[in-house]
Amino acid sequence: MKKKTERLTTPRFGEVVYTKGDLYRFPKGLVGLPSLQRFVMLTLDESGIFRCLQSVDDPAHAFVVVDPILARADYRVPIDAAAAEEIGLVDLADAVVLAIAVVPEDVTRMTVNLRGPLLINSRTKTGYQLVHSDTEYGVREPLVEALASEEHEIHA
């Protein structure tokens, strides 16, 4: 049976076609944006490093997300029971953690928020934004700095 497709017109990506099964649900929305509860995950580059959570509830909202360990190789985030319960997370193997990026015009100055990561149950596609208070990680960790210096080493 062919799945019914939905269409969404977005300012950044034009028309996005998705099925209900593609939707990521954040029952509590995001911090400060409680009405943004349904998203489609779009892959921005071929390697899939950069993805985008495009809001279905308000197409004007889209969030570039990356694996937080790109910014900090040692990144760890405690998953409290309440958060796990919120997204029906039983098996830690189903947990995916993503960091939201702020992308300025100069993309090399992109930063990621490691203090408010998204915890997603990949099995149910349900997510929750954690508020990670007691941490050394900041809300604006540079993403490209470390990578640029790595590149120097390669070319040296």
Add this chain to the structure above:
Amino acid sequence: MLVLTRKTNEKIMIGDDIEILVVNVGEEKVQLGITAPRSIPVHRREVYDEIQRENLLASGSAVPSLDALCGLKIARPPGAPQPTGSMRAPERRAGKGRRRGAA
């Protein structure tokens, strides 16, 4: 705003299941113990504000062009999660069952 005066070791109840205990009162700091159901998140206000601000900034920022992203040459670290959707330029389609295991 309701303002209550409490001493060390005194409590405040909010509803039936939220309890705030004054643990210690220092010269410039107050230590509070908060007992609340797990479903009620408790945060320091400034951390919450900070994350909210970043969320708004992030949602308002432009999505970088494919060229700009490719120019970054970021190596995928081992163990990074697989992409969970798809958007193939130019047709801009999301989630066409490219995920492994998506029957």
